[in-house]
Amino acid sequence: MNRNQKIKNTVPYIAMTAPAVLLFLIFFVIPLFFTIRYSFYNWTNYSPDITFSGLSNYVKIPEDKMLKTSIKNSLLFATATVVIQSVITMPIAVVLNSKLRGRNIFRAIFFMPVVMSTLVVGYLWKYLLSSSDYGFVNQIITGLGFEKINFFGNGNVAMWTIILVEVWQWFGWAMVIYLGNLQNISGDLFEAASVDGANAWDRFWHIIVPGLAPAIKINVVTGMINGLKVFDIIVATTNGGPAHRTETILTSMYSKFSDGNFGYASAYGTVFLVVAMIVACILLGGFKKWEERLGQ
Amino acid sequence: MGGAVRTMRDNKKKKFTLAATYIFLTVIAVAMLIPIYYLLVTTFKTPEHAAVAPMALPSSLDFSGYIKAFEEMEYPRAFRNTFLITLISVTGIVLFSSMAGYVLNRKSDKKAGQLVFLLLLSGMMFPYQMSILGLYKLIRGLNLMNSLWSVILVDITINLPFAVFLMRSYMATVPMELDEAAKIDGAGVFRTFTTIIFPLMKPTIATVAILNTLNVWNDFMGPLYFLQSRKKDVILQEIYRNIGQFSTDWTGIFPMMVLGIMPLMIFYLFMQKYIISGVMAGSVKG
Amino acid sequence: MMKKKLAWLCIGCMAVSVLAGCGGNADAGNDTPAQQEASEEAGEEAVEGEADSPAEGSGEAAGNGETISMMCWYDEDDMEGVVNAVNEQLNGEYVLEYTYVALSDYNNVLSTQLAAGEGPDIVADETDFLARIKAGNLMDISDMDIISEFSEDGFALCSEGGKYYGIPSYGWFAGIWYNQDILDECNVTLPKTLEEFIEACRTIQAAGYEPVGFGLADGDTAHANLFGYLENVFYHNNDKNADGIGFDEKFARGEVSFEGNINEHVEKWYRLIEEGFITSEMLGISNEEALNNFIAGRTAFFNGGPWQYTSFADAGIHFGMMPQLSDTGENVYVIGGAAASYGINANTKNEAGAKAVLSALGSVEAQQAMLESNPGGMSYRNGVIANMPEEYESVRDAIDNGNISYAANRWSVDMPAASLVDESISQIQGLISGDLTVDEYIAALDAKADSIRYE
Structure with a gap:
């Protein structure tokens, strides 16, 4: 094969990746470089001068209390939603994978909140979980003789409330992914296992969970992506309160912008870029190892 | 004979499991649907009515x-x-x-x-x-x-x-x-x-x-x-x-x-x- | 002939400016942000030239219904009268298009837009208006005739170094609304001091009503209540604070801190929390829900201002406004000052149109319309009749004496005051939930101030 032909052979491949790569470079990488560059400049919303300031923006970051809270909350949100979702949905998916009468109706109902917009879901739950007399859930709780729960107003509870709302909205999605995966696990495996006398727990742990590895991967990746980017649901419910207890990466970044120190906000964002990269590496590396182990 | 008893017991157990499964699924389905129901019925209510009887059907369908x-x-x-x-x-x-x-x-x-x-x-x-x-x-x-x-x-x-x-x-x-x-x-x-x-x-x-x-x-x-x-x-x-x-x-x-x-x-x-x-x-x- | 040449010139300028703009962005690797800014600025002026020159060249009125944009956090319902009044005067020459952005997002959205050289033609802002002036986001409008129609007080937030960059929309103030029927039923006379207020709340609570309504999930009312009290006991009527309101200027510059100065007063105000009138339950209630409770006659007191008047009057409750809390009940204040000011975006593509709209926004009709949606609000515009309904009887003295002042307005000389207010709103949540002590709350305010002060 001569060289010309080789080039000719690669051109269609390049052409087919080009739209994705170009868009990504233009609308993602270039702005990102802007951000990184701004992070070395003193740029505020009260001065027309933009001056190079070296690392001075970064020096201020370790003192920022919000940074720790928001990274912690984002990671908590991401992990907790993934774990809770999986714990609830895996058994449900197994049940709904069997020949149960009405399983399609249940599937349809469980998936329903997925199609609602996060903003609307947030507003809706804000009303439902309000600690005022209008709050429906608290009406039930007090009606049963318990004390009101301050779902969004108690700093110790608020983040978990948001996590539960997120689980409410998205667990149907996770369920369907598991269902799809379950259909690929061959029935023979199940039967072989029951002939071996494996009980339900063994079966779940040794056959279903490894078999669900691809779905777990998808769900963890989606969950982490959504978790690190969580914004709408926070804005629609607590807006970071009470007392910054539910700030996440994006909401704190948002308020840094509101403070009008763009250079500092950019440095803040760059730190998160590093965090996101680390999380991505850990995740992908972890999955690779797991898959290798399963493959053996 | 023993076999028949065992089948009956198995059947009973199966029925129980099935009932438990349905109850479990229904509880979750209700948890999914109540907020959506609330969203829908509240559109036909006054604030007062919604506060007092959030789950009640609206008294009239006023669009x-x-x-x-x-x-x-x-x-x-x-x-x-x-x-x-x-x-x-x-x-x-x-x-x-x-x-x-x-x-x-x-x-x-x-x-x-x-x-x-x-x-x-x-x-x-x-x-x-x-x-x-x-x-x-x-x-x-x-x-x-x-x-x-x-x-x-x-x-x-x-x-x-x-x-x-x-x-x-x-x-x-x-x-x-x-x-x-x-x-x-x-x-x-x-x-x-x-x-x-x-x-x-x-x-x-x-x-x-x-x-x-x-x-x-x-x-x-x-x-x-x-x-x-x-x-x-x-x-x-x-x-x-x-x-x-x-x-x-x-x-x-x-x-x-x-x-x-x-x-x-x-x-x-x-x-x-x-x-x-x-x-x-x-x-x-x- | 002349016109045609001009047109070609304009097209040329526009093409260059577009290219310059794109080049500046695509060619990110080489120039510093400052340089790039400059190149874009140049492009901008070229585009502006296009809007101006036909009018200058021909002497005719330009416009032909071009849209002039404006953004603010005031409800569209409230702005409807103003927008209509403006558009009526513009007579189709230009059309004012109003966009609402919620206050919680306003600062972010406007800052981002202005930083990128974008933004609405008419810029509206309150305490941070000064920052926008310093950043060069606003046009110097000192030569506009409309300036002379306003009293000097109105320019507190929109002038700098003897130059004018905006005109006020109206004057706001905030006190404490009360429900007269509940007070009567509980046999409570209108409290004047914090002590009397606490007594009154106790009686009202015993009678089964909610004494004070706060929706602190998103509301700023606890902050307003505290800083209203501070206005009466710390900034004024206070021998220990020799600087008076001058304290804030020093504070804004970083020469003094709240720590050690306001602690005893906040400690006193904290009794409202200790006594259980401001509860952690309120952190899970939205401002809107709290307001609804007041409208429904379940709440005796509610912090607020003229923008709520109409909804109370419509609900038919028997209400009134009293000044902010104080220790003595003498020489009392309401908080307030100039509300949003309107200015012209330095990057507007249509200066002539923006100026026409700004003049119309300053007209008697538009300013009067603003007051109609804020009954009791004040105007800085000559010829606007501000009538004060009887519900304001208890604050009339304070207002007539000019006892209207608000700390955040004074902070704006050297920091984005809105950010510190936001921080106060957040940290008060911690104070109420018990996560923070009074000292920690104050320390958090100082820390925030340290991190946002202008250099």
Whole structure:
């Protein structure tokens, strides 16, 4: 094969990746470089001068209390939603994978909140979980003789409330992914296992969970992506309160912008870029190892 | 005899398990449906009525709230904008990600293929809002402010990485032999893709299309930043505008929330079988 | 002939500016942000030239219904009269298009837009207006005739170094609304001091009503209540604070801190929390819900201002406003000052149109319309009649004596005051939930101030 032909052979491949790569470079990488560059400049919303300031923006970051809270909350949100979702949905998916009468109706109902917009879901739950007399859930709780729960107003509870709302909205999605995966696990495996006398727990742990590895991967990746980017649901419910207890990466970044120190906000964002990269590496590396182990 | 007893006991146990399963599923289904029910019935209630009897059926079906919301949201225009943005973005995402996913799978042994894939993956975790200033300048430089294209291009870009990830994984299940057979028949790469591979990717295309319809339709920050003119705004912005401004009649915003979720909800109710089986079939490689 | 040449010139300028803009963005690697800014600025002026020159060249009125954009956090319902009044005067020459952005997002959205050289033609802002002036985001409008129609007080937030950059929309103030029927039923006379207020709340609570309504999930009312009290006991009527309101200027510059100065007063105010009138339950209630409770006649007191008047009057409750809490009940204040000011975006593509709109916004009709949606609000515009309904009887003295002042307005000389207010709103949530002590709350305010002060 001569060289010309080789080039000719690669051109269609390049052409087919080009739209994705170009868009990504233009609308993602270039702005990102802007951000990184701004992070070395003193740029505020009260001065027309933009001056190079070296690392001075970064020096201020370790003192920022919000940074720790928001990274912690984002990671908590991401992990907790993934774990809770999986714990609830895996058994449900197994049940709904069997020949149960009405399983399609249940599937349809469980998936329903997925199609609602996060903003609307947030507003809706804000009303439902309000600690005022209008709050429906608290009406039930007090009606049963318990004390009101301050779902969004108690700093110790608020983040978990948001996590539960997120689980409410998205667990149907996770369920369907598991269902799809379950259909690929061959029935023979199940039967072989029951002939071996494996009980339900063994079966779940040794056959279903490894078999669900691809779905777990998808769900963890989606969950982490959504978790690190969580914004709408926070804005629609607590807006970071009470007392910054539910700030996440994006909401704190948002308020840094509101403070009008763009250079500092950019440095803040760059730190998160590093965090996101680390999380991505850990995740992908972890999955690779797991898959290798399963493959053996 | 012993066998008969055991069967009976087994049957009893089975029935019990079945009943428990149904109760469990029903409890969760109710938890799913109550908020949606609450959303719907509250649209027909006064604030007082909703506070006193949140679960009661409305005393009358007065649609004036909906008519008012429909008018205040300038619904047809907002719907049209949302629809256009979603349609074009999802089409773009599906086209670009399927092509890229195909190539990146077939070339995953090559350095360049791995590098490009890693590059795209790196974008998956990082929220684009962090580089909003740079993006803003870019959009402005391209003269796309207040143009639906700004949101379309951004939405395509931010949703591409995960779509490529899904497409690439799925491609692993499409045998290489197909490519080779097509090559022997004299088909070029592009023809092989459009006539043989693309149709085979249907399941994952369905997944990507559904997921991204949700993502794009429900994107709120993009429009808030780039579409400031009300003529260009989307349904969510209309809800947001009105929610921020309501003070006295809080049930008045409920029709707006319903109108906001209605298009996708109706689509879902009619298509739920296909949507669910679509996501099921295409999300994980077999 | 002349006109045609001009037109070609304009097209040329526009093409260059577009190219310059794109080049500046695509060519990110080489130039510094400052340089790039400059190149874009140049482009901008070229585009502006296009809007101006036809009018200058021909002497005719330009416009032909071009849209002039404006953004603010005031409800569209409230702005409707103003927008109509403006558009009526513009007579189709230009059309004012109003966009509402919620206050919680306003600062972010406007800052981002202005930083990128974008933004609405008419910029509206309150305490941070000064920052926008310093950043060069606003046009110097000192030469506009409309300036002379306003009293000097109105320019407190929109002038700098003897130059004018905006005009006020109206004057706001905030006191404490009360429900007269509940007071009567509980046999409570209108409290004047914090002590009397606490007594009154106790009686009212015993009678089964909610004494004070706070929706602190998103509301700023606790912050307003505290800083209203501080206005009466710390900034004024206070021998220990020799600087008076001058304290804030020093504070804004970083010469003094709240720590050690306001602690004893906040400690006193904290009794409202200790006594259980401000509860942690209120952190899970939205401002809107709290307001609804007041409208429904379940709440005796509610912090607020003229923008709520109409909804109370419509609900038919028997209400009135009293000044902010104090220790003595003498020489009392309401908080307030100039509300949003309107200015012209330095990057507007249509200066002539923006100026026409600004003049119309300053007209008697538009300013009067603003007051109609804020009954009791004040105007800085000559010829606007501000009538004060009887519900304001208890604050009339304070207002007539000019006892209207608000700390955040004074902070704006050297910091983005809105950010510190936001921080106070957040940290008060911690104070109420018990996560923070009074000292920690004050320390958090100082820390925030340290991090946002202008250099």
